[in-house]
Amino acid sequence: QSALTQPASVSGSPGQSITISCTGTSSDVGGYNYVSWYQQHPGKAPKLMIYDVSERPSGVSSRFSGSKSDNTASLTISGLQAEDEADYYCSSYTGSSTVFGGGTKVTVL
Amino acid sequence: QLQLQESGPGLVKPSETLSLTCNVSGGFIDSSSYYWGWIRQTPGKGLDWIGSIYYTGSTYYNPSLKSRLTISVDTSQNHFSLRLSSVTAADTSLYHCARQDILTGYSYTNWGPGILVTVSS
Numbered sequence: 449q450s451a452l453t454q455p456a457s458v459s460g461s462p463g464q465s466i467t468i469s470c471t472g473t474s475s476d477v478g479g480y481n482y483v484s485w486y487q488q489h490p491g492k493a494p495k496l497m498i499y500d501v502s503e504r505p506s507g508v509s510s511r512f513s514g515s516k517s518d519n520t521a522s523l524t525i526s527g528l529q530a531e532d533e534a535d536y537y538c539s540s541y542t543g544s545s546t547v548f549g550g551g552t553k554v555t556v557l
Numbered sequence: 558q559l560q561l562q563e564s565g566p567g568l569v570k571p572s573e574t575l576s577l578t579c580n581v582s583g584g585f586i587d588s589s590s591y592y593w594g595w596i597r598q599t600p601g602k603g604l605d606w607i608g609s610i611y612y613t614g615s616t617y618y619n620p621s622l623k624s625r626l627t628i629s630v631d632t633s634q635n636h637f638s639l640r641l642s643s644v645t646a647a648d649t650s651l652y653h654c655a656r657q658d659i660l661t662g663y664s665y666t667n668w669g670p671g672i673l674v675t676v677s678s
Contacts, residue, residue, distance in 0.1 A: 449620065451603070484664035486604075493653060493668035494604070500662040537604050541663035544617050546594070548604040 452477065452538055452549035459555040460528045468552045470521040470538030478519035482541035485514055485523045488551075489534045497536075498523060530556050559584040561654050561669035569648075569676050575641040579654030579669060587612040587632045592657040594665060595628065595639045597650035605650070609657055610637055644676045 453471040460466040470477065470485075477483055483501045486494035496505055498514040501521060511526045521540075525532055533556045538549040565577035579593070586593060594609035608618040610628045618626050622641065630637040641648060651673050655665040 482662040482664075484662060486665070493670055494665070495668075496661075496664050496666050499664040503661070505661065505666070539604075539606075539664070545619065546606040546609075546657075546663070546665075548596075548606060551603040 449476070449542070449545060449547045452540060452547055454536075454538060454549040454552045456550075457553045457555065459557055460525075461557045462528055462530065464528050465524060465526045466528060466554065467525075468523045468536055468538075468554070470523070470549050472519050472521075472540055472547070474519060476540040476542050476547050477516065477521050480541060480543065481516070483514065483516055483521040484539045484541075485512075485521075486537045486539070487532075487534050488537065494537065525554070528556055532556060559656065559667045561656065561667060563652060563654050563669045563672040565672060565674070567673055567675060569644055569674060570678050571645055571676055572643055575639070575644050575648060575674055575676070577639045577652055577654075577672065577674070578636050579638070580636045581656075582635070584656075586630060586635050586637065590659050592617075592659070592663070593630065593637045594655050594657050596653045596655060596665070596668075598653065598671070599650045607639065607641075607652075646676050648674070649676045650674060 485498040488494045502514040592609045595607040627640040651671040653671045656667040658666045
């Protein structure tokens with residue numbers, strides 16, 4: 449299984465919206481609605497932000513939203529805030545395994 | 558509040574076996590709603606799924622590690638373990654254990670802080 453493809457970095461100014469893409473294949477992202485997104489601050493464990501493509505766990509800001517089209521999933525952060533600066537990882541569950549993306553560093557300018 | 562904590566040696570010699578345990582507190586490992594997994598993270602290289610286990614003992618492994626990997630569960634001790642044999646420097650990573658929730662698309666909802674394992678002689 450190959451890692452999902454994410455851009456290495458995305459940046460935006462406070463208040464702006466940014467979108468992170470996550471590209472896989474029909475065997476993972478395109479074949480299942482089990483895409484998740486994780487936020488990781490330096491020195492911390494990853495935190496679940498989105499599951500089932502577009503569902504937010506309790507306590508996660510509505511500024512975070514997810515979507516999917518064919519083999520590409522996306523995470524959008526609206527109203528970018530300084531605290532959103534972190535690494536973001538997508539993942540896809542494939543029925544018997546999980547595959548992660550390479551991660552995207554989000555910088556708030 | 559569910560907590561997971563990894564434990565084990567921080568230094569392993571090449572060709573030897575890496576053994577880690579994840580202790581689960583604040584919840585029971587024999588719940589039918591969860592799998593329990595291991596994920597490793599190498600600086601600058603992102604997250605790498607190692608494998609997961611159900612409380613019944615059913616296991617799911619990353620194909621690239623399958624020949625060297627054993628994940629087991631001990632419901633009486635409320636912990637699960639990882640053994641990775643014939644390690645090399647490429648296995649040097651921060652190893653996380655995590656709970657995988659069936660009800661949230663098999664996402665990893667709770668993570669341990671991670672334990673750094675270095676493979677070196």
